[in-house]
Amino acid sequence: MTNRRGVVAPPAPENNQVSRLQDAPAADRRQFLARGGAIAGALATMGLADRGMAQDAPAAAETSSLPPNVPQWSRQLGEPTAKPYGMPSKFETRAIRNLYPGLTEPMSAYSTTPLQELDGIITPNGLFYERHHAGVPQVDPAQHRLMIHGLVKKPLIFTVDELRQFPSESHIYFMECSGNPSFLPPYGKTAAEVAGLVSCAEWTGVPLKTVLREVGVDPAATWIIAEGADGASMTRSIPMEKCLDDVLLAYSQNGERLRPEQGYPLRLFVPGYEGNTHIKWLRRLHVTSQPGYTREETAKYTDLMADGRARKFSFIMECKSLITSPSGTHKLARKGMHEMRGIAWSGRGRITHVDVSVDGGDTWTPAQLQQPVLSKALTAFRAPFEWTGREMVLMSRAVDETGYVQPTIEQLIAARGKVSFYHNNAIQPWKVNANGEVTNGRA
Amino acid sequence: MDALKLACISGLAALSAWTAAAAQDGYGLGTPATPEQIAGWHIDVLPDGDGLPPGSGTVMQGRKLYQSTCQACHGAKLEGGIGPALMGGQGSLATEKPLKTVGSYWPYATTLYDYIRRSMPFQSPQSLSNDQVYQVTAYILHMNGLLDENATLDAKSLVKVKMPNRDGFYVDDRPDAKNTRCMTDCLKKGADSTGAK
Numbered sequence: 231m232t233n234r235r236g237v238v239a240p241p242a243p244e245n246n247q248v249s250r251l252q253d254a255p256a257a258d259r260r261q262f263l264a265r266g267g268a269i270a271g272a273l274a275t276m277g278l279a280d281r282g283m284a285q286d287a288p289a290a291a292e293t294s295s296l297p298p299n300v301p302q303w304s305r306q307l308g309e310p311t312a313k314p315y316g317m318p319s320k321f322e323t324r325a326i327r328n329l330y331p332g333l334t335e336p337m338s339a340y341s342t343t344p345l346q347e348l349d350g351i352i353t354p355n356g357l358f359y360e361r362h363h364a365g366v367p368q369v370d371p372a373q374h375r376l377m378i379h380g381l382v383k384k385p386l387i388f389t390v391d392e393l394r395q396f397p398s399e400s401h402i403y404f405m406e407c408s409g410n411p412s413f414l415p416p417y418g419k420t421a422a423e424v425a426g427l428v429s430c431a432e433w434t435g436v437p438l439k440t441v442l443r444e445v446g447v448d449p450a451a452t453w454i455i456a457e458g459a460d461g462a463s464m465t466r467s468i469p470m471e472k473c474l475d476d477v478l479l480a481y482s483q484n485g486e487r488l489r490p491e492q493g494y495p496l497r498l499f500v501p502g503y504e505g506n507t508h509i510k511w512l513r514r515l516h517v518t519s520q521p522g523y524t525r526e527e528t529a530k531y532t533d534l535m536a537d538g539r540a541r542k543f544s545f546i547m548e549c550k551s552l553i554t555s556p557s558g559t560h561k562l563a564r565k566g567m568h569e570m571r572g573i574a575w576s577g578r579g580r581i582t583h584v585d586v587s588v589d590g591g592d593t594w595t596p597a598q599l600q601q602p603v604l605s606k607a608l609t610a611f612r613a614p615f616e617w618t619g620r621e622m623v624l625m626s627r628a629v630d631e632t633g634y635v636q637p638t639i640e641q642l643i644a645a646r647g648k649v650s651f652y653h654n655n656a657i658q659p660w661k662v663n664a665n666g667e668v669t670n671g672r673a
Numbered sequence: 674m675d676a677l678k679l680a681c682i683s684g685l686a687a688l689s690a691w692t693a694a695a696a697q698d699g700y701g702l703g704t705p706a707t708p709e710q711i712a713g714w715h716i717d718v719l720p721d722g723d724g725l726p727p728g729s730g731t732v733m734q735g736r737k738l739y740q741s742t743c744q745a746c747h748g749a750k751l752e753g754g755i756g757p758a759l760m761g762g763q764g765s766l767a768t769e770k771p772l773k774t775v776g777s778y779w780p781y782a783t784t785l786y787d788y789i790r791r792s793m794p795f796q797s798p799q800s801l802s803n804d805q806v807y808q809v810t811a812y813i814l815h816m817n818g819l820l821d822e823n824a825t826l827d828a829k830s831l832v833k834v835k836m837p838n839r840d841g842f843y844v845d846d847r848p849d850a851k852n853t854r855c856m857t858d859c860l861k862k863g864a865d866s867t868g869a870k
Contacts, residue, residue, distance in 0.1 A: 337795075364792065364795070377714055384705060385705065385706040385711060386706055387703060387705075387710065392702040392703060395700065395702055443699065444700060444702060444703060445703075455717055457717075462791070462798065463716065463798065514714055516717050518717075518719070522718075522719055522787070523719070524784060524788070525779075525784055528778075528781065528784055529775075529778060534766060538767030538841065539843060540778075542842040542843065542845065543844055543845050544845040544847065546845070548847065583854070585856070590860070591859055592857075592861075593856070593859070594857075595856075629854060634848055635851075635853060635854050636852065637852040641850040641852055645849040646849065646850075648769060649771050
């Protein structure tokens with residue numbers, strides 16, 4: 231099969247993805263050159279013009295499909311039906327994951343969801359953020375088992391098929407990395423670089439409490455140590471109270487089986503808790519009367535305070551919001567009315583309000599929340615605003631059902647110091663300059 | 674219609690009976706895990722020493738093993754490289770440039786054994802024998818001033834090692850930062866958003 235450029239399109243989705251990435255710069259360059267002659271003089275930075283919000287000028291040389299001409303694709307057959315797995319349009323070159331800025335080693339690393347390219351609250355599975363501690367194992371589900379042992383009546387081993395036979399539930403939940411982002415510079419340019427370690431999906435699985443009833447938990451048990459089957463044998467301890475509440479043994483995400491990057495064939499899903507507790511490639515649950523104090527919950531995911539002491543078991547991802555459009559590297563291409571769009575979430579429950587400001591936080595107005603507004607899920611918001619050609623600072627501030635108001639970075643630093651690294655849920659400013667270019671207001 | 678209703682009701686009754694039965698007896702899913710199967714997978718080591726295997730290793734053996742297996746990532750002097758630093762940083766935690774290492778930050782020595790056994794070496798995890806894990810654990814503790822140069826480490830002695838930052842942690846006490854939902858003149862009030870005061 232060949233596409234219009236005569237490039238052989240490989241059949242496998244993975245290969246196809248690579249092909250899109252390699253094509254992207256060439257396609258961008260062509261559009262760039264075509265567009266450049268017309269408007270280059272008016273724009274200081276073409277990279278920004280390329281991301282124009284409202285008025286992407288059509289490429290001057292490519293008008294053959296524009297009225298009154300009949301488009302080329304209306305005069306010929308398209309591609310055949312039933313590609314084994316559908317992929318995004320080849321023109322969608324920016325909706326991709328990138329390694330977090332500054333990372334060079336891809337095995338214990340993280341990649342970001344391109345929040346600035348997405349709409350709504352569901353993250354496509356191929357764009358869900360990643361954090362791996364020893365790469366992505368390719369686990370054969372027929373050879374995968376979940377062992378539950380420790381303080382239980384009957385230690386049991388389950389196949390993935392058996393777990394799928396338990397009564398199932400589906401829930402839409404966000405998941406966020408605890409370091410999204412750290413408190414330290416460099417501050418990111420795009421929404422993805424600023425807070426792209428958050429994503430949201432519909433998760434299907436069996437409630438952990440259902441399976442715990444099957445093994446019979448000893449009343450003395452207070453923790454469960456969960457372990458993954460990856461090369462890190464990634465391990466976190468989860469309080470029993472949470473395990474008996476809303477924790478899922480998840481095997482599907484957005485309707486299809488988990489992707490390998492998300493723990494195929496089985497992961498723990500711990501709603502509202504920091505991402506690293508959602509153990510992927512889950513192979514073992516050790517029921518205990520004490521936490522494991524594993525490396526991940528001592529050396530790593532603890533929050534160092536200014537006085538040199540550290541918070542442990544800092545599980546909850548607190549209420550936060552982010553304007554994703556317009557956001558860093560976007561450009562307002564005309565004066566007049568625009569819509570700002572974004573996402574809000576809280577590990578403690580539902581979002582009740584999102585307020586937005588266009589004057590750097592002096593005046594706030596309520597944004598409209600898009601239904602559904604679900605507990606521990608992303609909530610989309612929108613608000614109209616006018617750009618008169620003057621400099622502005624856009625901000626959003628979320629409130630959750632506990633009454634908690636998303637804080638400022640200064641308030642967080644006052645409470646914690648500058649080196650706590652994790653759990654930065656501060657209000658994010660985006661600066662719009664007189665040319666309409668949007669940059670990180672923190673940088 | 675009545676027949677349908679009746680079918681629905683009896684269906685519901687059957688369903689609730691099934692649910693009740695399931696709650697009592699379970700779903701009958703899963704296979705009993707044998708002690709051998711559990712022993713093969715269970716590698717958790719808890720702070721009270723639960724899970725530490727038999728065996729031992731000396732600081733001297735650990736030095737040799739460290740040099741051949743760990744040094745490339747963690748540095749000849751445990752100063753870090755591709756991997757994190759494993760010593761130093763004592764007294765730095767309350768400064769603006771804290772160095773969190775085994776010696777300055779980790780609260781339990783058992784965690785060192787647990788982590789090395791499950792996750793290290795980075796390229797070939799779970800390749801070290803239990804004795805080798807004792808050896809390299811002993812060496813790292815020694816380099817942090819927590820074990821004598823001539824020491825032999827085993828389950829009994831490892832639990833006795835008290836880490837300098839043992840009491841440096843407390844359970845999460847958030848929410849901490851308290852913002853208010855100010856709507857107008859917030860910068861003047863100094864209570865909101867930019868946090869300007």
